[in-house]
Amino acid sequence: MRSSKRTGSSQLVKKWNKEEILQQVIAHGQISRADISKHTRLSRPCVSALVEEMMREGLLQEVGRGDSRGGRKPILLEYNYRAYAIAGAVFDGLTLEMAVADLKGKFLVRYQKRLPQPANGELVMEALAQGFEEMMRECSLESERFLGIGVGLPGVTQRGSGTVSYSPSTGWMGSPIQQTIEERLGLPVIIDNDVNMMTLGEYVRGVGVGYSSVVYLYVGTGIGSGIILDGQFYRGSREAAGEIGFMMIGPEPARRDDASGVFETHYAAPGIMNKAKGFLSDLQVGSSVIEALIRCAKEEQAEAARLLDEVYRHWAYSMANIASILNPELLILSGEMVHIDDEGVKRIQDWLCEWVPVAPELKRASLGEQAGLIGAVHSVLEAFPSTRLLDR
Structure with missing residues (x-):
């Protein structure tokens, strides 16, 4: 019985020691066995034995020699990011x-x-x-x-x-x-x-890096958002937070249980296309309806300019609602919103500054489909x- 306890205890200590070694290797990028011993205060024989085991498991690999400190150049270890x-x-x-x-x-x-x-x-x-x-x-x-x-x-x-x-x-x-x-x-x-x-992608690798409270806005076949407050996802009581396509923005249609929300019915990409079908009938599948409207508006097509203003204004209504309730630092614009030009972003930013006491910063998403x-x-x-x- 004692032997079993000692064995269990030694296995646990061994695992802890391997965790410490792995954390040191990851933290330093490349590190020698001697430096691992110094940082972990584990004996060199212990470090060497555990490193050999972790190399057999595929978690660590040798990547060449480091600078000499008076003796032989040390062999450097690296975490094998291709292990899994x-x-x-x-x-x-x-x-x-x-x-x-x-x-x-x-x-x-x-x-x-x-x-x-x-x-x-x-x-x-x-x-x-x-x-x-x-x-x-x-x-x-x-x-x-x-x-x-x-x-x-x-x-x-x-x-x-x-x-x-x-x-x-x-x-x-x-x-x-x-x-x-x-x-x-x-x-x-x-x-x-x-x-x-x-939202998570832009938060950890894109324009959301460095911000703690972010709302990501996506306009595609529908409209949705992702909410991160104080560094944590906010999902709501039944994980339905962020379903902003159901905001009451736009004329209220008769809605069935399986239909889209009011906002996305009118101002997601299909709804905008439906409004523009009289003058954007030749728009290719996969093309941006916002880019097309901006192009037509610059060519002084009055219908396109009016619709573009309508879309921007209603998108801005949703942003004002979000800012009033959540007070995020940043709104990330994605999907069709990423095609808004600098002039359009400024118009929306000006509206928000006029409508709400504390307007968030606006940035277009940077990672695209990634x-x-x-x-x-x-x-x-x-x-x-x-x-x-x-x-x-």
Whole structure:
């Protein structure tokens, strides 16, 4: 019995020591065994033995020699960011974006597929499985090398239960999406709203870096937002915070239970296109309706100028509402909003300064279609910190 306790205790101490070594290597980038011993206060023989074990496990690798301090040049160690991989996927209602990344979050392989409309849930699942298989083949990795996949999906996602409780476009209404994807792909899955994944991406790698309270605004086939307050996502009591497409902005239509919200009915991309069909009938699929309106307005087409002003003003109404309630430092403009030119951004900023006592800063998103993928990958990195790799 005592022997068992001693064995359990020694295994725990060994794991703690390996965690300390791993943290030192990650913190320094490249470091010698001697410097690890100095920083951790572990004996050199202990460090050498554990480092050898971690190299066999693939977590550490030797990367050459460092500068001499009077004796032989030390051999430097580095964290092997290719020891495992992470997958990310975002479906925005039209296009499925996927990527495989290393443990630094660097993309190794990307995959994109535009889905035929309407893209029901089964169609999305098939595309997700196909994309994952293609990426595994391209980067020559087996599924056992993946820590997990972060998946951003349209609708109200319930991360605790792993369900999507409201997603009219896909038909997922309370469906156990997380479990379904896990069974299909054979690896752990983290689901979230697609706009939340985009928000996280811009927050950790884009224009949101350095801010603590940010609201990310996305206009595409619908309208949504992601909310980060004091460095933490705000999701609301049932994880439906940020569904600003349901703001009562614009004429109120008769609404069915599965219909879009009032705001996005009128001022998401399809609604704007519907308003502009009389003079933008030749707009190509995939082109920006805002860029087209700006171009026509500069050519002094009165209808385009009036519609552009209407769209900007109603988008600004939503920003004023958000600023009045949440008082964020920054509003990130994405989707169709990223095509607003400098003059348009200034007009909206001036309106906000006129309408609300404390106007947030406005910045266009900088990461483009990568934002959601970066957020999806980062969500897995947060869930599987480096020290947990020692348990694999």
